[in-house]
Amino acid sequence: ATNKFGCGTDAGAGGGIKLSANIIAGTPQSFTMTGSDASAVDRGGGGGGGCAYIQYTTSNSINPLSVIMNGGTGAQVGGAGQLLMKDSDGGNGDLYAINGGTTGTSTPTLSGTPSTLDNLYVSTNAIYVASSTLTITTTTVSSTAQITINAGTTFTYINAPIFGGTAGIIHVYGTYTPSAGSISTIDDFTLKVYSGGIINNNATMQITNDAGLYLYSGSAPSTTVLTNLSSSGTLYLASSTITSVSNLNTTSTTSIYPLGSATIGTFTIDSGTTTLYGFTTSTNPLSLTNL
Numbered sequence: 048a049t050n051k052f053g054c055g056t057d058a059g060a061g062g063g064i065k066l067s068a069n070i071i072a073g074t075p076q077s078f079t080m081t082g083s084d085a086s087a088v089d090r091g092g093g094g095g096g097g098c099a100y101i102q103y104t105t106s107n108s109i110n111p112l113s114v115i116m117n118g119g120t121g122a123q124v125g126g127a128g129q130l131l132m133k134d135s136d137g138g139n140g141d142l143y144a145i146n147g148g149t150t151g152t153s154t155p156t157l158s159g160t161p162s163t164l165d166n167l168y169v170s171t172n173a174i175y176v177a178s179s180t181l182t183i184t185t186t187t188v189s190s191t192a193q194i195t196i197n198a199g200t201t202f203t204y205i206n207a208p209i210f211g212g213t214a215g216i217i218h219v220y221g222t223y224t225p226s227a228g229s230i231s232t233i234d235d236f237t238l239k240v241y242s243g244g245i246i247n248n249n250a251t252m253q254i255t256n257d258a259g260l261y262l263y264s265g266s267a268p269s270t271t272v273l274t275n276l277s278s279s280g281t282l283y284l285a286s287s288t289i290t291s292v293s294n295l296n297t298t299s300t301t302s303i304y305p306l307g308s309a310t311i312g313t314f315t316i317d318s319g320t321t322t323l324y325g326f327t328t329s330t331n332p333l334s335l336t337n338l
Contacts, residue, residue: 058082058083058084058085058086058091058092058093058094058119058121058125059082059083059094060082060083060094060095060096060097060125061080061081061082061083061094061095061096061097061098061116061128062080062097062098063080063097063098063099064078064080064097064098064099064100064101065099065100065101066099066100066101066102067100067101067102067103068102068103068104069103069104069105070103070104070105070106070107071101071103071106071107071108071109072106072108073108074108076108076109076110076113077109077110077113077114077115078099078109078114078115079114079115079116080096080097080098080099080114080115080116080128081094081096081097081115081116081117081118081119081128081147082094082095082096082097082117082118082119082125082128083119084119084120084121085119085120085121085122091121091122092121092122092123092124092125092152093118093119093120093121093123093124093125093151094118094119094125095118095119095125095126095127095128095151095152095154096116096117096118096125096126096127096128096129096146096154097116097128098128098129098130098157099114099116099128099129099130099131100130100131100133101130101131101132101133102132102133102134102135103133103134103135104134104135104136107132107134109132111130111132111141111143111168112143112145112168112170114130114143114145115147116128116129116130116143116144116145116146116147117145117146117147117148117149118146118149118151118152120149123151123152124146124149124150124151124152125151125152126146126151126152126153126154126173126174127144127145127146127147127151127154127172127173127174127175128144128145128154129142129143129144129154129157130142130143130144131143131160131161138165139161139163139164139165139184140161140164140165141164141165141166141167141168142160142164142166142167142168143168143170144168144169144170144173144175145168145169145170145171145173146170146171146172146173146174146192147171147172148171148172148191149172150172150174150191151172151174152174153174153175153176153195154173154174154175154176155176155178156175156176156177156178156179156181160179160181162179162180162181162182163181163182163183164181164182164183164184165183165184165185166183166184166185166186166187167181167183167185167186167187168187169186169187169188169189169192169193169194170187170188170189170191170192171189171191171192172191172192173192173193174192174193174194174195175192175193175194175195176194176195176197177194177195177196177197177200177202177221178197178200179200180200180201180202180203181200181201181202181203182203182204182205182226183202183203183204183205184204184205184206185205185206185208185209186204186206186208186209187208187209187210188208188209188210188215188217188236189210189215190210190215191215192215193215193216193217193218194216194217194218195217195218195220196217196218196219196220196221196222196223196244197220197221198220198221198243198244199221200220200221200222201221201222201224202219202221202222202223202224203224203225203226204224204225204226205225205226205227207225208236210234210235210236215235215236215237216236216237216238216239217236217237217238217239218239218241219238219239219240219241219244219245219246219266220241220242220243220244221243221244221245222244222245222246222247223238223240223244223245223246223247224245224246224247225247228249229247229248229249229269229270230246230247230248230249230252231248231249231251231252231253232252232253232254232255233252233253233254233255233258233259233260233280234253234255234257234258235255235257235258236258236259237258237259237260237261237281238258238259238260238261239259239261239263240261240262240263240266240267240268241263241265241266242263242264242265242266243265243266243267244263244266244267245266245267245268245269246266246267246268246269247269248268248269248270249270250270250272250273250274250275251273251274251275251276252273252275252276252277253277253278254277254278254279254280254281254282255279255280256279256280256298256299256300257280258280258281259280259281259282259283260278260280260281260282260283261281261283262283262284262285262288262289263283263285263288264285264286264287264288266285266288267288268288268289271288271289271290271291272290272291273289273291273292273293274293274294275292275293275294275296276292276294276295276296277295277296277297277298278295278296278297278298278301278303279297279298279299279300279301279319280299280301281301281302282297282301282302282303282304283302283303283304284303284304284305284306284307284309285304285305285307286305286306286307286308287307287308288307288309289306289309290309290310291309291310291311291312292309292310292311292312293312293313294312294313294315295311295312295313295314295315296315296317297314297315297316297317297319297321298316298317298318298319299318299319300319300320300321300322301319301320301321301322302321302322302324303321303322303323303324304324304325305324305325305326306333306334309334310334310335310336311333311334311335311336312335312336312337313335313336313337313338314335314337314338
């Protein structure tokens with residue numbers, strides 16, 4: 048272990064487990080592979096959660112959601128561990144990253160992770176970093192979890208992601224896209240697209256009241272000329288990300304930031320409160336045809 052803070056030492060990771068059998072049965076139906084705690088809670092870093100690979104053919108009694116893979120405590124809490132579970136008779140496997148309620152450092156995509164997965168489950172304060180291209184059938188992210196898509200990485204989802212609440216966040220530095228069609232609705236999570244990030248979006252988009260869309264400067268939505276943009280959540284459109292919006296409709300509590308040179312055709316405030324941040328008549332005017 049190394050000592051980053053002068054006193055107190057960093058802790059070890061949770062280790063690795065490989066279990067392969069025709070039938071996995073009996074008790075216990077879970078196991079623990081947590082990272083160890085630093086020698087002092089205010090000094091040193093907690094160890095990351097462990098890694099496990101479980102493969103079976105006929106049946107498996109282990110409940111992946113009961114496996115404890117938390118990072119250890121310390122001045123920096125360790126990242127969540129990972130569990131890859133696969134039925135050797137078929138399927139691509141399911142990957143789980145769970146951090147037990149305390150946000151720690153991130154959990155990277157490990158070498159050897161299949162590029163195609165049936166399920167990706169990120170929960171309870173885990174921060175999963177997609178650092179290699181992934182195609183996921185079903186993605187589940189809890190309200191306290193996050194996914195980061197690194198630059199140069201494509202994250203493709205087949206079914207619409209399942210989120211557990213507004214705190215769930217997807218950070219896009221690479222490419223985020225459905226396998227077919229384009230993104231038209233952002234519901235129950237926040238999508239943040241940073242400089243160099245790409246999303247495959249529809250000309251008609253809806254942001255629900257428990258969701259958010261942030262297009263930061265330098266982000267690259269595939270469609271910049273929008274026909275309809277409806278938001279009852281949080282909307283951040285930085286300069287040069289959108290060319291025009293024919294119809295912008297807001298309900299409930301909505302926040303809109305400077306649009307740069309983009310123009311709006313018809314701006315309708317149906318209900319609630321819409322707040323315009325940073326607009327001035329001289330430096331950041333709001334250009335629209337009808338209000």
